[in-house]
Amino acid sequence: MTKRYGDELALEGLDLTVRKGEVYGFLGPNGAGKSTTIDLLLDFIRPTAGEVRVYGRDAQDESLEIRERTGILPEGIELYDRLTGRQHVEFAIESKEADDDADELLERVGIADAADKKAGGYSKGMAQRLILATALVGEPDLLILDEPSTGLDPNGAREMREIIREENRRGATVFFSSHVLGQVEAICDRVGILRDGELIAEDTIAGLEDAVPDRTRLRVRLDPIPEDSGAALSAVESIDGVSEVEAEGTTLVVAVADEAKTTVLRTIEEHGVTVEDFETDESSLEDLFVAYTSERREVAP
Numbered sequence: 001m002t003k004r005y006g007d008e009l010a011l012e013g014l015d016l017t018v019r020k021g022e023v024y025g026f027l028g029p030n031g032a033g034k035s036t037t038i039d040l041l042l043d044f045i046r047p048t049a050g051e052v053r054v055y056g057r058d059a060q061d062e063s064l065e066i067r068e069r070t071g072i073l074p075e076g077i078e079l080y081d082r083l084t085g086r087q088h089v090e091f092a093i094e095s096k097e098a099d100d101d102a103d104e105l106l107e108r109v110g111i112a113d114a115a116d117k118k119a120g121g122y123s124k125g126m127a128q129r130l131i132l133a134t135a136l137v138g139e140p141d142l143l144i145l146d147e148p149s150t151g152l153d154p155n156g157a158r159e160m161r162e163i164i165r166e167e168n169r170r171g172a173t174v175f176f177s178s179h180v181l182g183q184v185e186a187i188c189d190r191v192g193i194l195r196d197g198e199l200i201a202e203d204t205i206a207g208l209e210d211a212v213p214d215r216t217r218l219r220v221r222l223d224p225i226p227e228d229s230g231a232a233l234s235a236v237e238s239i240d241g242v243s244e245v246e247a248e249g250t251t252l253v254v255a256v257a258d259e260a261k262t263t264v265l266r267t268i269e270e271h272g273v274t275v276e277d278f279e280t281d282e283s284s285l286e287d288l289f290v291a292y293t294s295e296r297r298e299v300a301p
């Protein structure tokens, strides 16, 4: 689908399929188009071109049927200030004609203590937990969560992940967006990365990692770098698996494939330079996300 807001192109020919039973992490920096995608799924907005189907049904023509089986946590939802947490959940239970126990749901999301407090007095994190509780009503087949960790402290974010896992084990499909990779890596079967309205990568976390070579930086401290180090440097540069060599004082920083690390060290010593010490920095998945999403560092998937 494509979505324009006036002249602004928010989504450009996005073609995305979430499979039944999977946890799909939808990642992208601010403004990439994640909320726009979710709003299209929920028929809050209409596509400029293309179509959206949920459970095989048209997201526009059959949005009510879709909503009945879906738990949603949209971005920027407002609570009713004068209603308590329990009243919010009871309202959701009635609307869905479900038979959940409101207190059990509040307990599950960690705000049982605040059940009788008016939502107007809730903190951001408490509000987010309450919205999650309403999303869980009626054991939905699909959970659509827009930035579910917003406003949560680290404990809250961990509990959120745990709930997503439990829901998935129960059989729910989960589609959730985030701009923080760390929150999705532990629980996603697949990840799609959106940038400027286009899906630029889609794979398992392991697959995404494999697509980015030279993920190790080897830092080698030399004693000292000899005057005529040129030969050693060019020998290192020409090793298979080495993509970049930089000298920082007496330290050589080498971007290298894991399997070529020992060859780098051996080559340096063969050129008569003593390796005093070395260490490796593994790039984190966070670096990987930056590599995929930043304008400056293009990565060929």
Ligand SMILES: Nc1ncnc2c1ncn2[C@@H]1O[C@H](COP(=O)(O)OP(=O)(O)OP(=O)(O)O)[C@@H](O)[C@H]1O
Pocket (backbone or CB within 6 Å): 005, 008, 009, 010, 028, 029, 030, 031, 032, 033, 034, 035, 036, 037, 179
């Ligand atoms: N109602 C609107 N009117 C005009 N432009 C909009 C509107 N909503 C979104 N946009 C634009 O569409 C693009 C995608 O925005 P969207 O909110 O979908 O991004 P996002 O990935 O959810 O970002 P964030 O992580 O900040 O929530 C942005 O450039 C944004 O400015």
